[in-house]
Amino acid sequence: MPPHTSFWIALLVGIASGSVGPFILLRRMALVGDALSHVALPGIALALIYRFDPFYGVIVFLIGAAFLIFWLEGRSRVPPDAIVGLLFTASLAIGILMIPNADVIESLFGAFPSLSLPLLLAILLTAVVLSALCFLLAKRFLFLIVSPELAKVHGLGRGYDLALLLIFAMIVALGIKLVGTLLMGALTIIPASIAKNLAQSMRRYVILSAILGGAISVAGVWLAERFRFLPGPAIVLLGVGIFLLSLPFARRGMA
């Protein structure tokens, strides 16, 4: 096993999570995004049963779920929360029934991953590419958030909504081994929530969120190693703690 696997995944996947978070948060998709990560569970179950690397099961199920949310969103203006909630908790339930007992905790809350070097490198490279995409497409994502009708006049279509969902789904897939299916959605939301309280402009918001994502994940992994916790809960609780500290800085008008 390559050395410092957890550290590198925490750093690069943390940065990627922080980069995509602001757009998910401003689109008011935080809860849908959180529920999305549960869909990974049946994918993990199938991988364990048929003995292939769970990463591939996770990525297939998450990308499928991203397309499903995109399709549901297109059908009505209101995000179909109830359908998403039902479907995603159902997949959580199915996953739990299928996964052997010995692997349940690890699937839900993450573990220090052991990966082959090629797979580790592929995950790290993908995390870098996805982070870069968030910055490159920031203007277009933001345009669709600030004024969808104006964005439409400027020729920005729903393709960018799908792109955002797919980037999000892939980032969730990358971090699931370390953070777990129940908590990985939270890792994309927490750095963005903290940065939102501190930043005055969108450009600073995205940069700060990316830095916080990397820093919180690395610090969480260090704490988990030191005190023998699971890495997922350590990262998430550390992030929530920092969020609470950032609350006094939130500007007025925050709902």
Added chain:
Amino acid sequence: MNDDTVLSVEDLSVTMDGLPVLQKVSFTLKQGEALAVIGPNGAGKTVLFRALLGQLPHSGLVQWQRDVNIGYVPQRFSIERSAPISAMEFFLLQSPDFWRPSPAFTGQLDQELKLMGLDPGVLRKGLGELSGGETQRVLIASALLQKPSVLLLDEPTAAVDAGFEETVYALLHRVQVERGTALLLISHDLSVVYRYAQRVLCLNKSVVCQGTPVDALNPQALATLYGEAGFYHHEH
């Protein structure tokens, strides 16, 4: 289509969920002209705009001038007030480079801000911190960045505090005069229509009247448009 016609619409009809929303609407918009679209709620004014922008399936003919540059001005932003997005960044959505804008872009932006009577300090404000009047002027300035030959405005003063509607219309009038930009605007305010529009189109699913405000807005036409109750009562 004449050379000075920016937009020519013939027999435009839109059907939604099997019901007619617009029926055989025809009108033209000339260069540098201000045309006001009025009508009761549900008359199809916003649908008309969306059809003109090619965002709705429709029948009939919508013909824009060749190489026309359309500036669309929405009523408001669709974001929560706490979103950390500065006014500058809203303008940057139209810059080729979002992260490091060119001096040429910021130079043009300064001009548009001046035309709209906005202080450059407004750029540092968050979108949620702008007043209604500032928001509307920021939206118009942003549309002007495209150097449009026509501006489409859907009730430009809907979110503006009372007393400032006049300022917004005066500024639009200035754009029309100084730049020769045609204005196509939806308005509820008949006094504005009399004052700033050269022509008016009364819409209630189909065209009820059109012409200069003085000719077209006779008591009979207004009664047909807003119901037999008679006078149009303006609410605020």
